Amino acid sequence: MRTGLALILISIVTACGPALAPSAAVSPGGTSARNASGPRTSAPPVTPPSPPGSNLPDFACADASGGKTGVANAITARAAEQDVYDRFVLQFDSIVPTFSVKRQAKPVFSLGASGQTVTLSGTAGVLVTVHSATGATTFTGPTDLIHPEFRVLKEARQTQDFEGYVSWGLGVSKPTCMRVFTLSDPARLVVDLQTPTS
Numbered sequence: 521m522r523t524g525l526a527l528i529l530i531s532i533v534t535a536c537g538p539a540l541a542p543s544a545a546v547s548p549g550g551t552s553a554r555n556a557s558g559p560r561t562s563a564p565p566v567t568p569p570s571p572p573g574s575n576l577p578d579f580a581c582a583d584a585s586g587g588k589t590g591v592a593n594a595i596t597a598r599a600a601e602q603d604v605y606d607r608f609v610l611q612f613d614s615i616v617p618t619f620s621v622k623r624q625a626k627p628v629f630s631l632g633a634s635g636q637t638v639t640l641s642g643t644a645g646v647l648v649t650v651h652s653a654t655g656a657t658t659f660t661g662p663t664d665l666i667h668p669e670f671r672v673l674k675e676a677r678q679t680q681d682f683e684g685y686v687s688w689g690l691g692v693s694k695p696t697c698m699r700v701f702t703l704s705d706p707a708r709l710v711v712d713l714q715t716p717t718s
Contacts, residue, residue: 577699579605579714584700587618587650592707594655594686599665599676605699605712606673608690610650612707617652621700621711629689632680640691641666641674646698648688648711655681671715672696 592612600607610616627645628637655678663678672692680687692713699712 576712577701579697579699579712581697583620583622584698585618585620586616586700586702587709588615589652590615590617591652591684592617592650593658594650594653594681595658595706596661597659597663597665597676597678597688598661599667599670599673601667601670601673602712603715604717605714606667606670608648608673608676608688608711608713610648610686610688610709612653612709613658614707616702616707616709617650619648619650619709621698622647622649623695623698625695627675627689627691629677629679629687632682632687638677638679638689640677640689641668642691642693644692644695646690646692646711646713647679648690648709649680650686650709652684653686654684655686672713 592614595611595613597611598609600609624645624647627640627642629640629645629647630637659681665676666674667676668674672694673690674693675689675691677689677691678687679689690711690713694716697714699710699714701710702708703710
């Protein structure tokens with residue numbers, strides 16, 4: 521009874537589906553040969569997603585700006601050392617709001633509206649300023665990242681979080697070219713500082 525029911529179901533499924541011609545025949549020796557009489561189909565090519573780190577802008581010895589109009593909360597900051605650059609990353613909760621990244625001759629930065637200044641490790645600086653942002657209740661982690669072992673980025677310190685402006689000073693070992701870009705999921709502002717080639 522079960523065998524008969526299974527044969528009936530197979531017959532129904534076979535009758536309802538399209539007739540497919542085999543695209544390959546298998547010989548008894550285990551090698552396959554093409555079936556010249558049947559159609560040969562292949563799946564359309566699928567472009568694999570770009571791996572992280574590809575399609576990045578070139579390094580430039582110039583200031584940078586960008587971002588989106590809107591308000592965001594700063595979540596965290598981190599730094600990393602790579603083979604040909606040191607990286608500083610600011611992460612946000614929704615978007616990367618408008619920003620500017622400016623190089624400066626000395627690693628001396630203003631501490632918000634107080635008029636006081638702070639000198640960071642290094643001989644030159646980069647000021648990262650984000651507009652329409654705050655980290656007052658959302659930021660976690662340290663606000664002073666000291667890395668004397670890095671080749672270029674020696675220190676990153678938050679210098680302002682007041683009235684919609686979040687600023688970070690980067691103390692660098694020497695003036696350097698930068699690569700500045702944003703990423704999503706999560707929203708991040710990335711500043712790569714090119715390391716010397718020698």
